[in-house]
Amino acid sequence: MxxxxxxxxxxxxxxxxxxxxxxxxxxxxxxxxxxxxxxxxxxxxxxxxxxxxxxxxxxxxxxxxxxxxxxxxxxxxxxxxxxxxxxxxxxxxxxxxxxxxxxxxxxxxxxxxxxxxxxxxxxxxxxxxxxxxxxxxxxxxxxxxxxxxxxxDFLPNDLMMAQLSEVCASNKIVEAWGGLDALDTVTHTFSQSTPMVSGGTARSAMEMIRTLGFKNTLRWYLDPFAICNSLPNGSATDKSILILPRHVGGNEYCAKYVMSNLMCKYVHWSNELQGYRYGRSLKYYGGESRRNYFWALCCGALMWFGFFSVWIGFLLPPQIRSLLLPTVGSGPGTDERSFMFCHLKADFIQLTSSETDSPEKSPQFEEARVEDEARVEDESRVEGALGMAVVPQTTGTTTEATVDAATMDAEADEDDSKGETSVSEDTRNHCALKEVRKSGEVVGSVHLKWRWLGVENYxxxxxxxxxxxxxxxxxxxxxxxxxxxxxxxxxxxxxxxxxxxxxxxxxxxxxxxxxxxx
Incomplete structure (x- = not known):
């Protein structure tokens, strides 16, 4: 060029x-x-x-x-x-x-x-x-x-998730928890001084409702994996969305916001395109920062009122809608007092003990492994559990993830012929880690904070x-x-x-x- x-x-x-x-x-x-x-x-x-x-x-x-x-x-x-x-x-x-x-x-x-x-x-x-x-x-x-x-709406979420992965790779405390493998829940909050929309944003929202269709808009809005499911390797494992306020820490709560579900969709889409870098069981919640639970609850209720107002407003004649919407090229305005603040909290569950970096030696792992061995009756059932635990679900396509899984199985068979780790042993490890995630409690969090002064969202x-x-x-x-x-x-x-x-x-x-x- x-x-x-x-x-x-x-x-x-x-x-x-x-x-x-x-x-x-x-x-x-x-x-x-x-x-x-x-x-x-x-x-x-x-x-x-x-x-x-x-x-x-x-x-x-x-x-x-x-x-x-x-x-x-x-x-x-x-x-x-x-x-x-x-x-x-x-x-x-x-x-x-x-x-x-x-x-x-x-x-x-x-x-x-x-x-x-x-x-x-x-x-x-x-x-x-x-x-x-x-x-x-x-x-x-x-x-x-x-x-x-x-x-x-999406760039801070996406870049902060990438920054989170860098923290996981460089911080010894997070490494002791198990790194990104131990990532359980991410809560992202933001606050801004000018919570208004421009004329272009308002018309884009109306156009998206028109594209989806009036009846399908709510169903699409509530599905956090709506834009993942059309991709070849899309398979949702947790469809959690933010409904009630979530406690972030101190006196800060995450309140439902009209873009909350779209933020969640985008993070899951980005995660999928990266081969589930943040895990297939990632739970992501995004919303506005509020100072107490009651106010956060009220803001969430107002959000739903606003959402349904826009939804129903779509049924109005175009001439009336044009009178109610901001004009094209208009916006909330900004000055030196404008501000924006983003806070990402990532909760981790303990996959490894503080004494070792090996998950196989942690107390939680050993306990889950004993339970798993009692549950597994034969080799074939264990191998099937491995597929469910680590192999992405696909529909007639070959993905990088499935190729990696096939390579891992071949390497395990080769090791078995040499008298080393067997397939069933590796399989029990994967199943045990899955059980730890189910029963694990949050042991720590990573907080990332971005601050802007003199800047609003546009x-x-x-x-x-x-x-x-x-x-x-x-x-x-x-x-x-x-x-x-x-x-x-x-x-x-x-x-x-x-x-x-x-x-x-x-x-x-x-x-x-x-x-x-x-």
Whole structure:
């Protein structure tokens, strides 16, 4: 892509969130010039050229040292090839134009045909699911990174889960618990100063209800694995969702929020795409942070009222709905007093003793193993239990997980011929670990905290997605060599966290507690 005219193109710059993405581009170039670095080449694209020029003029006055980006006018009409020309001339396209179920696929197709990386901020998971199934293979074959959901609703959850895995890999206390194998429940809370929605968000919600159908919306909303089940290796093991408030610690409670179930869906989808990195029995709960149980309960009740209001509002005539919804391009506004806070609490159960890193030597393991040996009557039943414990359920397809399981069985047979560990012995170990998880109690937690000042959720979405595009265009060598239609944590990993810090977006804390039983 070295011959391309633009490093990053911003599509939808006149939208409420797109303006923050444009501001981030100016700010990053001003910082690069201040440091003596070569500025990046940006293009701002959309349908309304006068409005785009007005936005550029304002940002040029705010960041006078940053070079002026090109303004490209194009539409999403099938016979308008200016979009294809733009994609051919850019390394990364960041799209802020929703509803994506109406306008997104045309841009995705143009990026694929032009071999251009793609990023968006959608929260329309039905659209994400359809694009992943329809274009995922082609995107991967072309060694492209297509990353959706780089906004406030899903990006913090996904990156904090990835950060949690890094803590598990580097912290001796968590290692003694059993690492990610001992991960039982994750509770994610957030608070913000401007809990309002933009016009684009409101219309995206209505469009998602239209796509699902009025009768199917509630069923889809309540299923935490709704976007996993269409994937070849999808198999849910725990369909827990947040209903009543959950105690996070101290006087903090996790309250039901309209996006809670969608956050849960996205984390499970990301987990599945990573081969169940966080375990197949992961329980994930997300919601707003509240200071006491009663207030959290009231907020949850208000959430359900709001959900059903939107649901029923879909039945209103379009003319009336347009009067009730925020106008396109509008938003809650922000100032220096705006803030956001995210808190992820991961509960672990004890799989290993404090004296050894080997789970086979822990008291819980030995007790479960004795019970298991009494229950297992013959070799075939034990081997069947192994399949249920560690082999993913598939429907006529060969997955990486099933290949790994077959390799493990072959290696066990080879060891058995050498007089080493037998298949049945390994099988009892797996079954025993499963029993420990069933009866295990939480022995400790990891807390991750992100804080932003002067930032509300739409500012975060605009800046974070633009930072992701800049990172992908300017420092691709620092990113994981994974391609396809990916969650942010898989596409970018820890370099995106560093990019957010460098942009002045957030600060992180990691705290490990050995005992939080209260």
């Amino acid at each position: 070295s011959h391309r005219n633009y490093d990053v193109s911003i599509w939808g710059v006149t939208g409420y969130t797109g303006r923050f993405g444009a501001e981030c581009c100016f700010k990053q170039n001003a910082l690069r010039i201040e440091k003596g670095q070569t500025p990046l080449r940006f293009a701002f694209a959309g349908r309304n050229e006068p409005e785009m020029q007005r936005i550029v003029e304002g940002l040029c006055a705010q960041y006078p040292t940053a070079p002026r980006p090109d303004v490209v006018t194009a539409t999403l009409e099938e016979n308008d090839m200016r979009l294809e020309k733009l994609c051919t001339n850019t390394r990364v396209l960041v799209s802020y134009s929703g509803p994506y179920s109406l306008f997104g696929e045309r841009i995705v197709q143009a990026c694929i045909s032009s071999s251009t990386h793609y990023i968006d901020i959608t929260a329309e998971l039905t659209w994400v699911q359809s694009i992943a199934v329809k274009y995922g293979t082609e995107i991967k074959e072309k060694n492209l990174k297509f990353v959706s959901c780089c906004g406030f 500012v975060f979405a605009g800046y974070a997605s633009a930072c992701a595009g800049i990172l992908l265009a300017s420092k691709p060598e620092t990113l994981p060599e994974t391609y396809g239609y990916l969650p942010p944590s898989v596409a970018f990993g820890s370099p995106l966290l560093k990019a957010l810090v460098d942009a002045g977006m957030q600060a992180t804390d990691a705290e490990v507690r050995e005992d939080l039983m209260e």
